[in-house]
Amino acid sequence: xxxxxxxxxxxAKETMRQVYQIGIGSVxxxxxxxxxxxxxxxxxxxxxxLDIGLIPMWWMGIIVRDSLILEMxxxxxxxxxxxxxxxxxxxxxxxxxxxxxxxxxxxxxVNTTAYLIGPKILGGLIIVPFLIIMAVGLGIIxxxxxxxxxxxxxxxxYVRGLQDGHEAFYIVIMLIKCYVFAFIITSVACYQxxxxxxxxxxxxxxxxxxxxxxxIVIIIANFLIAFLLL
Amino acid sequence: xxxxRNIKKCFGDQDILRGISTQFQxxxxxxxIGSSGAGKTVFLKCLVGLFNPEDGEILxxxxxxxxxxxxxxxxxxxxxxxxxxxxxxxxxLTVEQNVRxxxxxxxxxxxxxxxxxxxxxxxxxxxANANDKYPGEISGGMMKRVGIARAIVMNxxxxxxxxxxxxxxxxxxxVIDDLIKEITVEYxxxxxxxxxxxxxxxxxxxxxxxxxxxxxxxxxxxxxxMEETENKELYEFIFASDFLKKLREAxxxxx
Numbered sequence: 001x002x003x004x005x006x007x008x009x010x011x012a013k014e015t016m017r018q019v020y021q022i023g024i025g026s027v028x029x030x031x032x033x034x035x036x037x038x039x040x041x042x043x044x045x046x047x048x049x050l051d052i053g054l055i056p057m058w059w060m061g062i063i064v065r066d067s068l069i070l071e072m073x074x075x076x077x078x079x080x081x082x083x084x085x086x087x088x089x090x091x092x093x094x095x096x097x098x099x100x101x102x103x104x105x106x107x108x109x110v111n112t113t114a115y116l117i118g119p120k121i122l123g124g125l126i127i128v129p130f131l132i133i134m135a136v137g138l139g140i141i142x143x144x145x146x147x148x149x150x151x152x153x154x155x156x157x158y159v160r161g162l163q164d165g166h167e168a169f170y171i172v173i174m175l176i177k178c179y180v181f182a183f184i185i186t187s188v189a190c191y192q193x194x195x196x197x198x199x200x201x202x203x204x205x206x207x208x209x210x211x212x213x214x215x216i217v218i219i220i221a222n223f224l225i226a227f228l229l230l
Numbered sequence: 231x232x233x234x235r236n237i238k239k240c241f242g243d244q245d246i247l248r249g250i251s252t253q254f255q256x257x258x259x260x261x262x263i264g265s266s267g268a269g270k271t272v273f274l275k276c277l278v279g280l281f282n283p284e285d286g287e288i289l290x291x292x293x294x295x296x297x298x299x300x301x302x303x304x305x306x307x308x309x310x311x312x313x314x315x316x317x318x319x320x321x322x323l324t325v326e327q328n329v330r331x332x333x334x335x336x337x338x339x340x341x342x343x344x345x346x347x348x349x350x351x352x353x354x355x356x357x358a359n360a361n362d363k364y365p366g367e368i369s370g371g372m373m374k375r376v377g378i379a380r381a382i383v384m385n386x387x388x389x390x391x392x393x394x395x396x397x398x399x400x401x402x403x404x405v406i407d408d409l410i411k412e413i414t415v416e417y418x419x420x421x422x423x424x425x426x427x428x429x430x431x432x433x434x435x436x437x438x439x440x441x442x443x444x445x446x447x448x449x450x451x452x453x454x455x456m457e458e459t460e461n462k463e464l465y466e467f468i469f470a471s472d473f474l475k476k477l478r479e480a481x482x483x484x485x
Contacts, residue, residue: 006304007335095321104318107278107390108332109307 006110011119018123022085022186023131029084030077030131031138037072038064038139039146046152057153061161064143069170070230073135075222078181081128082214086189089120090210093193094203102194117190121183128182129175136174173229180221188214231256232277232388232420237286239272246272247283248444257418259411259434261425264441265467270424271392273441277422278310278390279303290388308336311381311419313391313410317373319365319380325352326361329379336384351379355409371402375409382413389414391423395430403427407434428474431455440464456481 005011042064049055093116096102105112144158189210196206232254239247246269254260264270275281277288279295288295290306298306319328326348333344352358355375365373374394381389391410395403411434414421423430431438435452440463448464456478458464469475 010335099316100314100318101320103275103280104312104314104320106280107307107310107312108335108384109304110335 005114011115014115015119015122015126018119019127021088022081022120022123023127026081026084026131027134029080030135033076033080034068034073034135034139035142037076037135038068038142038144041067041072041139042143042147043150043152046147046150050152056157058157058161058164060143060147060153061158062164063161064147064158065140065162066167066170068136068139068143069174070226071222073132073139074174074177074181075218077132077135078128078177078185078218078222079215081131081181082185082189082218083211085124086185086210086214087207089186089189090193090196090207091203093190094196094206097194097196098199098203113194117187117194120190121186124182124186125179128185129178132174132178173225176229177222177225180225181218184217184221185214188217231291232422233287233289233292234277235287235289237273237276237283237288239269239276239281239283246444247276249286250441250444250446251286252439252446252449254420254422255437256420257415258421258436259414260420260422260437260439261431261435262422262439262441263425263431263467264447266426268441269444270441274390274392274422274424278312279307308332308384309387311384311386311389313374313377313381313389313394315393315396317365317377319373319376321365323364324361325357325363325365325368325376328365328376329383332380332384347383348379351383352376354382354413355379370397371399371406374398374402374406378406378409378413382417385417386419389419389421391421391425393424393426395425395427400429403429404433410434428468431468440467442467 042060045063046057046060049057049060093102096116102112102116105115140162144155147153147158148155192206192210192213196202234250234252236249236251237247238245238249250273262270262273272281276283282296290309293302293306295303295306320331323331326345329348329351330344333339333347337344339347349361352361355378357372357375357379360368360372360376365376368376389410394406394410398406407430410421410423413419423434425431432452432455435455438450438452438455439446440448440461442463448458448461450458455464455468458468469478
């Protein structure tokens with residue numbers, strides 16, 4: 001895989017195509033899901049904490065912000081992307097394999113692993129962190145809207161919470177998760193798709209394996225990162 | 231010229247190729263025939279280097295592919311063109327982009343020169359005005375032509391065709407055969423074709439190699455095929471249909 005590219009501009013073009021396909025193609029679903037995850041986090045915590053009554057409601061800003069940064073946005077987005085992008089990559093490569101398109105590239109003299117897998121992994125590493133950062137932002141907005149509309153806290157309280165006690169290290173942890181998850185999603189899917197043997201049924205199986213395996217690895221990696229860094 | 235020396239290939243404990251030696255000449259259409267499971271596709275994939283044979287040697291103009299380094303193999307592959315059974319066109323690229331792909335990847339040409347070369351190759355396979363269409367929007371015969379155009383765009387020395395007539399009607403199959411023959415002679419290419427199609431054997435088979443159960447069972451020209459009676463397996467394969475049997479009898483009577 002690690003050989004000098006035949007033509008750098010073709011690799012760059014393919015990487016940009018992957019960035020577009022993974023990134024732009026996933027913006028809508030990430031935006032919808034993250035907004036509602038933020039909203040439900042705010043509503044759920046507010047409801048529970050109102051019952052206790054010992055915690056000031058402006059803490060909701062801190063809780064929603066930190067839970068989104070540390071856990072909700074990276075993990076939920078990664079699982080969503082494992083389903084959407086992972087199955088897409090595995091079925092694309094699988095169908096290229098069974099229709100001999102990969103053989104055609106080999107015959108031309110193209111390094112197929114580098115050309116087909118490299119840009120997908122690189123594309124994922126470039127765009128997934130942006131998607132997760134966007135998810136954090138939209139989740140925070142969603143949490144604020146839901147909390148204010150549900151009369152759990154005021155906008156001023158929520159903003160006060162968001163500005164209070166910010167830990168820069170949480171952002172570092174989030175970014176580490178972004179890159180690790182992006183690598184897992186793309187590499188597991190590429191492996192499952194690239195080595196497909198057989199026909200349409202095997203493409204479907206490879207696609208399913210890509211989603212299931214990458215989801216399991218993401219959950220385990222998520223625990224290990226939290227366990228080691230927090 | 232491609233020289234094959236005693237190549238053997240097995241998958242697990244199943245022997246697919248059991249020591250095949252032959253030569254494929256320049257400027258000629260060399261046909262490999264045999265029933266399904268005879269080892270034709272594995273043989274072709276060994277020739278182009280997609281499979282590594284367990285034993286034996288394949289020499290491209292006296293250059294053994296088995297002992298080549300990555301760079302040499304890459305250089306050799308730039309001298310190869312291949313037409314696949316299922317065409318293997320890239321779905322996400324237009325006809326023009328498909329044909330241009332090898333040029334984009336390997337050549338130093340300017341965009342104008344590439345476009346000129348692509349248009350030349352597409353017109354050579356009689357496929358004009360389809361540049362902007364996607365593979366899913368064109369017919370099987372047109373896809374074969376695009377596959378041929380892509381295979382010849384880099385001016386290959388060696389052309390490999392895996393069942394070029396599969397899925398085509400007899401008339402279109404003849405057109406594709408004629409096209410491959412013309413290109414082979416015109417550019418003095420060493421062409422190797424895997425086929426089941428007896429029309430191809432009779433039409434363009436400068437040299438015919440019959441594989442049976444992993445062995446080279448017979449070798450000769452298309453004229454010799456018609457006269458062959460000694461080789462039972464070849465006879466049964468070639469003259470499987472009554473039509474061809476009667477055709478053969480008529481040809482022999484006319485002699």
